[in-house]
Amino acid sequence: MKKKYLIGNWKMYKTVQEAVVFMQQLLPQLEAIRPLAICDTALALYIAPSFLHLPAIAALLGDQKSIQLLAQNCHHEAEGAFTGEVSAAMLASIGVSGVLIGHSERRNYQKEDHPLLAKKIKRVLEAGMQPFFCCGESLAARRSGNHKAMVQQQLQESLVDLTPKEIETLVIAYEPVWAIGTGQVATMEEITEMHTFIRGILSNHYGVGNVPILYGGSCNPQNAAAIFGCADVAGGLIGGASLEADQFVKMIMALLA
Ligand code: PEP
Numbered sequence: 007m008k009k010k011y012l013i014g015n016w017k018m019y020k021t022v023q024e025a026v027v028f029m030q031q032l033l034p035q036l037e038a039i040r041p042l043a044i045c046d047t048a049l050a051l052y053i054a055p056s057f058l059h060l061p062a063i064a065a066l067l068g069d070q071k072s073i074q075l076l077a078q079n080c081h082h083e084a085e086g087a088f089t090g091e092v093s094a095a096m097l098a099s100i101g102v103s104g105v106l107i108g109h110s111e112r113r114n115y116q117k118e119d120h121p122l123l124a125k126k127i128k129r130v131l132e133a134g135m136q137p138f139f140c141c142g143e144s145l146a147a148r149r150s151g152n153h154k155a156m157v158q159q160q161l162q163e164s165l166v167d168l169t170p171k172e173i174e175t176l177v178i179a180y181e182p183v184w185a186i187g188t189g190q191v192a193t194m195e196e197i198t199e200m201h202t203f204i205r206g207i208l209s210n211h212y213g214v215g216n217v218p219i220l221y222g223g224s225c226n227p228q229n230a231a232a233i234f235g236c237a238d239v240a241g242g243l244i245g246g247a248s249l250e251a252d253q254f255v256k257m258i259m260a261l262l263a
Contacts, residue, residue, distance in 0.1 A: 010234075010261050011177060011220055011241030013052040013076060013138065014248025015106065016059075025059040029066050031251035036072040039258060050241075051258065052076045053248070054106055057092055064101045074103040076138060079112060082125035084132065094126075094133035104136035106243075108164060110183045120163030127164065131172055138177045139164065140222070140243070141204070145184035153182075154203055161207050173214045179243040180204055185223025187245055194236050197221050201238040227253055230260035 020028065036051070054076035055063060064075060081091040097105065107130065108123045118126075123139075130137045141160040143153035157180070165173060180200050185192050192200075201219050209215050221233055222243030230247075233239060241261055247253045 008240065009048055009050055009218065011050045011052070011218055012254075012258055012261050013054060013106075013179075013220070013241075013243045014254055015078065015109070015222075015243060015245050016053065016055045016249065017078070017111070017245060018056060019249055020055065020059065022059055022062050025055050026062055026066060028249075028251050029053075029063055032254065033066075033070075033072065035251065035255045036258075039255070039262070040072065049258075049262065050074070052103070054078050060097070060102060061100055067101075075101065077102050077105045078109065079107075080105050080126060080129060082122055082129060084129060094129040094135060098133040098135050102135060104138050104177070105130045106138050106140060106179075108140045108160070110140065110142060110181060110186055114183075120160065123164040124167055127168065127176075131175065136175055136177065138179060138243075140179045140181050142179075142181040142183050142186075142223070148182065148184060153200070157200065157204065158207060161204065162211065165212070168212075170212050170214050173208065173212045173217060177218045177220065177240075178204060178208075179220045179222050181222035181243060187224070189224050191224040191229050191233070192221070194232060197233060197236050197239060201236065205238055225257070227256035227260065230257050231263055234261050234263075 051073040060075055077097045080094045080097055081088055085093050107126045112118045127137045141157050143156040147153050147156040182192050204219055208217050218240035220241045220243050221239050225233055225242045225244050226247040
């Protein structure tokens with residue numbers, strides 16, 4: 007059975023108190039769902055809250071592994087005089103499992119480019135965590151038919167220094183920028199086409215065939231089952247619909263259906 011993934015990306019939402027309430031609502035529901043997953047390793051659930059929430063949620067989770075923590079970002083250097091930044095090692099030291107790298111909001115607003123993202127991936131791997139690499143075309147690229155070229159460039163220029171063994175540790179999230187937070191979900195054909203394309207790049211260029219590829223972009227409890235049913239969609243990276251515990255549980259149920 008292939009492992010399925012669901013990640014809630016909370017972006018810059020929730021106070022620490024609201025984050026704790028969410029987890030207190032979610033955890034009992036996860037206990038109830040657990041028997042539905044064939045085995046624990048078949049379902050990997052993650053929350054990517056703000057840096058500030060991570061220690062509070064880590065304390066709440068203790069030893070339980072029903073859901074794991076991701077960070078939304080980390081710095082591209084291992085350490086140094088970078089006021090206001092957070093290193094990969096700091097995140098690993100409080101039990102964070104992985105880091106989102108290359109989310110379109112960071113590419114757009116923080117102007118993070120391919121070489122910078124390549125460095126971040128290295129830092130995450132050095133710290134013993136898993137990189138969750140986001141890629142996806144802009145609306146302009148989609149309209150002009152350059153969507154594949156754009157995604158290919160994102161993958162090639164940020165993964166260029168990785169060995170096949172390192173590539174195998176990645177999770178890829180295909181997130182068309184025009185679908186993120188817009189309510190305009192990609193069609194099943196578009197999703198299948200791009201997942202097949204990304205799979206081809208990973209196997210042709212790196213000889214790696216088993217990297218999970220998730221879809222992200224306006225995925226919600228109404229459309230999740232259809233999206234997760236597409237060929238080679240290993241799960242979802244969820245923004246808006248991950249902010250309420252009940253909605254998030256509905257998405258998990260869609261993944262397990
Ligand atoms: C995201 O933040 O990666 C995302 C997919 O957001 P939304 O689900 O709100 O489109």
